[in-house]
Amino acid sequence: MKLETHRLVLRPISQSDKKEIFEYRSDKEVNKYQGWIPETVDEVETFIEKVANQMNEPDTWFQFVIVKKESKKIIGDLGIHFFGEKNLQVEIGCTLNKFFQGKGYATESVKRVIDYLFNDLKKNRIITSVDPKNLRSINLVERIGFRKEAHFVESLFVNGKWVDDVVYALIEKDWETIN
Numbered sequence: 001m002k003l004e005t006h007r008l009v010l011r012p013i014s015q016s017d018k019k020e021i022f023e024y025r026s027d028k029e030v031n032k033y034q035g036w037i038p039e040t041v042d043e044v045e046t047f048i049e050k051v052a053n054q055m056n057e058p059d060t061w062f063q064f065v066i067v068k069k070e071s072k073k074i075i076g077d078l079g080i081h082f083f084g085e086k087n088l089q090v091e092i093g094c095t096l097n098k099f100f101q102g103k104g105y106a107t108e109s110v111k112r113v114i115d116y117l118f119n120d121l122k123k124n125r126i127i128t129s130v131d132p133k134n135l136r137s138i139n140l141v142e143r144i145g146f147r148k149e150a151h152f153v154e155s156l157f158v159n160g161k162w163v164d165d166v167v168y169a170l171i172e173k174d175w176e177t178i179n
Contacts (some may be wrong), residue, residue, distance in 0.1 A: 001055060003116055005108045006072070013051060013063040018044040020066070020074040033096065033131040035158045046136065051079075056121055058087045063109035063112040066096070066109050075100040078109055080117070090117055094137075106140055114144070115179075118172045119137075127169045140164070145178040146170045 001008040013021075022044045024030070033036050038044050052060035059082065066076040076096035083089055093114060096106050117123040128146060129136045140149075146168035154162035 003064070004069075004110050005112050007068065008075075008105060008108055008112075009067045009069055010064040010078065010112065011067060011108060012055075013048055013065050015045060015048055016111055017074055018048060021077060024076070025095065025100060030098040030128075031095065032159070033137070034133040035156070037159070045163050052082075055080075056082055057081055058077050058088070064109075064113070066094075066105065068100075068105075074103075075105060076109070080113065081102075084125070088122075089127070090123055090125075091127045091129065093128060101136070107144065110140070110144060114175060115151050115171065122132075123172065125169060125171050127167055130166050130168065131167045139166045143168070145174060146173075 009134060016034065017128065018041050022041045023047065024037060025036075026038050028037055038047065048063070050061075051063040054117070055062050055120040062080045064078045064080075065074045066078060067073065068075050076094060078092065083091065094106050094110055114126060117126060128141055128151075129166045130141065132138070138150070139141070148166060149169045150167040152165045152167070155165045156163050
């Protein structure tokens with residue numbers, strides 16, 4: 001299963017991707033707002049083993065890699081957590097290699113996945129969880145049309161410290177009017 005945009009291909013993650021993923025996921029500064037920063041390629045391999053093989057399985061995470069069509073290089077990844085009543089809600093999260101940030105790739109990827117989730121899988125609601133200090137991610141989700149629903153104070157223990165969590169959401173009927 002692949003999703004495509006003008007510049008990108010989103011395809012399921014595989015073990016053959018582990019070294020490319022490690023290149024950008026292990027960057028502690030760029031990923032300081034992430035809960036997972038691998039120390040070794042083996043940790044990436046373990047991560048890949050744990051994600052679902054099938055899309056749309058309740059209570060699982062499915063992981064795409066984001067590939068630049070032109071170069072065939074993996075530039076990031078996008079995870080989808082399927083959960084909720086009747087499996088009609090999802091959570092998404094996107095990580096992009098620092099060398100490809102600020103070029104619209106995250107926006108392009110997230111919008112394509114949103115279209116797929118609402119139009120093909122008939123999901124009702126998409127959420128995303130963001131550290132309130134991660135202004136680039138907040139700007140991205142707000143620009144796409146997500147609305148802020150909650151700010152939880154010191155609710156997550158990430159990288160050895162308590163951090164706040166901001167939850168944004170987008171519902172299908174709002175997406176119809178935005179696009």
